[in-house]
Every structure is written in C-alpha cells, then in structure tokens.
Amino acid sequence: MKIVVQKYGGSSVATTEKIKEVAKKVIRKKEEGYHVVVIVSAMGKTTDELISLAKGITDHPVPREMDMLLTTGEQISIALLSMALNASGYSAVSFTGPQLNIQTTSIHQKARIKDIEASKLLRALEEDKIVVVAGFQGVTEDNEITTLGRGGSDTSAVALAAKLGASCEIYTDVDGIYTMDPRKLKRARKIEKINYEEMMEMASLGAGVMHYRAVELGHKYRIPIYVASTFSEEIGTIITNGGDASMEETLVTGMASSLDDIQITLLNLPSSTSSLYRLFGELGEQEVNVDMISQMLTEDHRMNVSFTISKTDLHVAEEIVEKWRQEDKSVQWEVNTDIAKISVVGLGMRSHSGVAAKVFELMANNHIEIKMVTTSEIIITWVIDQKDELKAIELIGKGFGLEMEE
C-alpha cells in the first residue's frame, strides 16, 4: 500500500474556506494513487481561545483538564475536514487520538507517544477511505486523554508515518526550510535537502518551522519529512538522511540567531570544581536552563565564569548569583542583556575544520566583538553585541554561501 501522511498546521485550517482548500489538496494526492492519512492541528486561534477560557476559570488549571479542554480544538478540525472531503464525493473518516489508540506516557500536557495501534487506520485505508487524524493528542493505558506539548501535531504525523511505513509531508505557512530566517537575511536561500541532525540543531535553536521532537522521531525511524507551503505549489525542503545535493562542498547548511538570551558573568569565584557544581546545580534546581558556558582561571587562582540563559530566567538567576557575592565579597557579577546569539549548523564541519576561524576573521575585519563562543560537532555558536546582529548575519551569509545565487 502506497501511503502518505500529510500534516496541516493551524494557519492552514484557520477558516472553513481554508479547510475546503486543504480538502482539494488532499484529494489531488488521493487522485495520484496514494492512500492518504491527514493530520490536522486546531483551527487558527482556537487553542489560544481555549486557553483564555481556562484562564477565566483559574490561573492554575489542573493539567489533566487542560488536556481535556485543548484536545477539542483538533477534534473540531478533523470533523470539518472530513465533512469537506465527504462533501466533495470522497469517502473520509476522522479519528481522535484516543479512538486510534495513540498510546502515550501519562504526563499531561507533555506526553510522549509510546505506540500506535494501526489496525483501525489500516482497515479504513483498505476500504479506500481518506483518514483524518487529530494531531497533538493521545491516550494513556488508563484511557486518560493527553496532549504532546509544543510541536505535538508534527510529532503525531511523523509517528504515524513511521508506524505505517509512509512518507511524511508537513504543510505550513512557509514554503520550506531556509538557510536563515528571511526576515533577518533577506537573500536567505531555501534548502532543498537537509540532514536530520542539522535540522535537529536548527530546530533546537528555535529556527526552521519543525519542532525538535518531530525531527528526532523522523531520524530514529528514517522517515523522510517534506516541508512545504499549504497554499503554493513551490517545491519545499526535504529532511532526510544525507543532506544537500552539494553537501560535499557545503561547510555550513544553515544559520540561526536569537535575541532571547542574556549573559551573566561571575568574576573571582573560588577556583574549584565544587564552585561550578554548586552554581549550575542551584540554577538547575530552580529550572533555569543554562545554554552556553565559558570558564577561565585567573592568575590569582580564582575563576571567571560566564553563561547564557533565557531572558525569562533573569530574576531567578540574579538571586542565585547574588548569594555568592553576599558570602564572598571578592566575587562580582554582571548581566549583559544586549546580546545576540548566532549559530551556524552544518554536517560538513565534522570533516572540515576552519569554520570557527573563518568567522573570527570575518568578525575581526569588521570590528565585531565576540563575547563568547562554544562549539560542538556540527554547530558553532557566538555571542555578540545585539547591535551587531544583522551585520554579522550578513557577513556569515555571504561568507558561507547561504544566500541565493545572483
């Protein structure tokens, strides 16, 4: 059976008119001879509206009941899309997560898919029906309704594709994965093919349409994921093994930039591993997610430590570092909120060195100060002044061929 799993995001099904357009697109695929499974998200702002209803009741709704509430959003979408398909003369049937027994762990609001019972779905496909499935939701062993958290519908789609041995198409409001957010690099190039690992790094940087968990699942089960625009016929991006066609020569596949972080620096800490252990231990206990860390010993056997965290964690972190100063007056700390974090991602870095060096050169020649740097196998990240962000993006874009060809 030639099966394709298509997923349409909330903006693609925001109105009944758009749902009818989506139905046409689904039908075209069906007419090409595929068995089609469609995953849909909640319509446009529905989830936000439901959240605001909950806020009208209490500021701290129980997570179980939030799942009960939010899963209605996708249920509305599947019913309407299935109606639209049936109204066009195609036999279609919709299923909620619980109906398909999309089994998840029992952590409400961030459950993870454990397994899917495909029998019911396959039976419907064998009857030549188009199957419409509610994304983002599942059910526990105890028949409790769960949701998968952010990016959940993408994860549903990839998991279903994996279970069915199908290919997976993610339709959204952008037409593919770009080397860089085109709002920041006007001439950013659309990537034809990107490797799972690169895409995971891009996703974890908050860039590039897809959510990390969905890409990770695609990687695990080797499901090619095609990302394209719902309402255009432009060729999108395929996430797969391998990588860009010209991968051999490509050092850097994509870039991401964020203004959501701040840098905290502690000077003259006691130079011992236990200091670091205590510092990051306390931050972790308060659920402050530390991103980059840089540490350096000073001549007088003290230690300077600099790290970045999300802006939203500033006050918690300040309380923790202030305690050091209270205990040891030689310790000083400072916060820099005007930073930009720029990352480049590329599988090519595994076999080719020199990316970091080239970026240092580009920055130095253009008087951009680098405040921090971390490297891992296929990603390098710099912290610079916020004012230099766009200039740095442009330099790296040109320097590593991330722009469209003239």
Add this chain to the structure above:
Amino acid sequence: MKIVVQKYGGSSVATTEKIKEVAKKVIRKKEEGYHVVVIVSAMGKTTDELISLAKGITDHPVPREMDMLLTTGEQISIALLSMALNASGYSAVSFTGPQLNIQTTSIHQKARIKDIEASKLLRALEEDKIVVVAGFQGVTEDNEITTLGRGGSDTSAVALAAKLGASCEIYTDVDGIYTMDPRKLKRARKIEKINYEEMMEMASLGAGVMHYRAVELGHKYRIPIYVASTFSEEIGTIITNGGDASMEETLVTGMASSLDDIQITLLNLPSSTSSLYRLFGELGEQEVNVDMISQMLTEDHRMNVSFTISKTDLHVAEEIVEKWRQEDKSVQWEVNTDIAKISVVGLGMRSHSGVAAKVFELMANNHIEIKMVTTSEIIITWVIDQKDELKAIELIGKGFGLEMEE
C-alpha cells in the same frame, strides 16, 4: 453510597463566571454529604457556533462527523467545570461519554443509550471525587462517537441516575414546571409534583422544560426527577410516580398551546379505507408527521378528512393532496394556517369524565369555534382559530384551576 446526579443546561454554563457559580452549587451538595455526579451541556451558544462552522463547509454534513464536531462542546464544559472545582480545593475529574463507555446505538445524531459501564465512575466516587460527565454523547461498540439528539443531556443525566440508583436534579433557566407557559397565561401556577405520564404528554406537546425521552427513561426506572432553576433557591417541580399533592381533585394538571401546526382538509374523497391508507401512507413516506386526524362520511358515500401537520411540512403535503384533485375532480382541498392547538393533560381524566364537555361549554359560551378535537386517555386536544388562542387559554386556566391562588 448516597449519590445525586445533577444536570446543568447550556445557559447555566454559558460563561466562565456562570461555570464558577455552578461549581459553588455543586460544592454545596457535596458538603451536604452527597457523592455528586454532574452532567453538563455545551456552553450557551457553542453548539450553534459549531453548527454554523459545519454549514461553512457544506449544507449536508455527514452525520458521523457532525457528532465528532458537536461533542467537543460538552467536552469544553466538563473540562472548565472540573478546573473550577479543583481550583476551589475539591478533587474533581471529568469524563467524556466514550471514556465512561456510555454505550449507544449506532444511529448518529439520534443514538439511544443502551448501557453505561459504571465501574470507572464508581471508582472515582469512592475516591471521594466529584465526577463531571459530558452530556448528550456516547460511543458505539465500534468506538464511534455518537450524540443523543435533542434533549440528550437530560437523557444522559436520567440514565446515569438510573444506573447509579441515584436521585436526579435538572437545573435550568426556569424554576420548575408550570401549568401553562407563563408567557401565555400570566397567572400560571408552578406544579409541585407531576406524574411521569403527565410530564411525558406535556413534553411531547413541546411544553415544560424536559424532553420526552428523559422523562420516559425516568418513568421506566422510577427515578424521581427534580427540575429547578440553577441560579435561584426557589423550590422547583418534582416529576415522580403519583402526582400533585391534591391529585384526587385535580382533573387537569397542565395545558399547552402551539401555533406551529396547520390544518389540511380534503372534501369528497372516495369513501374507502384504502383512500385513508393511501393518503397517510404517502404522507408517511415523505416523512410528514400527521398529528390529529378527523374523518367523516358524507351523505353521498364520499368522505371528508381533516388532519394537522407541522407548518414546515406544508409544501410536501400540498403536493400529495393536489394529486388527488388531479385524479378526481370532485375532490377539493383547503389549508388553514391560522390555527392554534390547545391541549389539556391530566391523570384525573382517567377516572373522571366531563373535561371535554366542560371545555365545549366554556368555548360555546364565549363564541369560540372548535374546529377539531381528539381525545386520548389523559389528554384532550382542540384546534381553534389562532385569534382565539389567548382567550381560550384564559378560560381553561380559570375553569380548571391552573392559576395561582389569589
């Protein structure tokens, strides 16, 4: 276990503020020492909004997907009410119809409850939780989501009460059952106690808050149903075996009136049973619901037939009767759209005759023409001119003691 089943209608949960008020009312019952099961309908206009979404897709949505769509309305309500109860410090848990395995027949949009698996619900009650259940919905053997049709949430409530051996309280926007719609008879009296059979007749006349099926179910399982206002402390009406406290002297318990019917009269039909068979057979095939029928032979061995149907079926019925005139030019037909249908209901009529005679007398003395009359065991119905409706209601109201005492 002392269990009470409470049901709150759509207007009682129309806003988050009202849901919080309902939560307080539920908690008061819990504090009185009851285990409480709460059934809720969809919030205010939610069902209408969902129906209008479906209309945006197609004029003829498949019933299965309408059920998929509409059941989200009650699911939203149960989540919010459960949140409100939990936020007030009471342990509550919500369940959809499928989660509680409220088993129904498989006719979408008008399924009937077959059985309810009470184990899950009882377990939650034993854990001292308040259980919030989505009304109006159930699930088939094949795990298909169904709805119960009009009045479905009342039916859910009575069925659950029957299963749990609990009492049943229906909270709504009126404060009980009245002898007559107070909009038509200003001094209509609230009925303290009404018998199931009387209430079923009232309900099938479209009068009196409760839906026929729910009362029928209460009757079958002898579940007393208390009907009262959500947001007032006024004593409501109890529907039960027996009847009004003063039943022995009461001939007429309640009255209803409708302007939704029309009267069609056929003159000079061939006088044979096969004519009647054909006429009502054809109307039935076209799903025209015939209400009252009156038939009379003429001197020349022909027959006159008069019947009432709903206004909405006028055109279908006209086509059918016009065929008779085409076939047999002596047949004539006429439609009267300006009629009112007035019924009186009372168990007392079983043992006391004279109700019909007294009404004829009242009408004659006041020059109100009676165009048609039908009687059955506990109900008598008259058709009169629409212009006489309110006058007739007042005469009967006074004549049979249906008004409040001075």
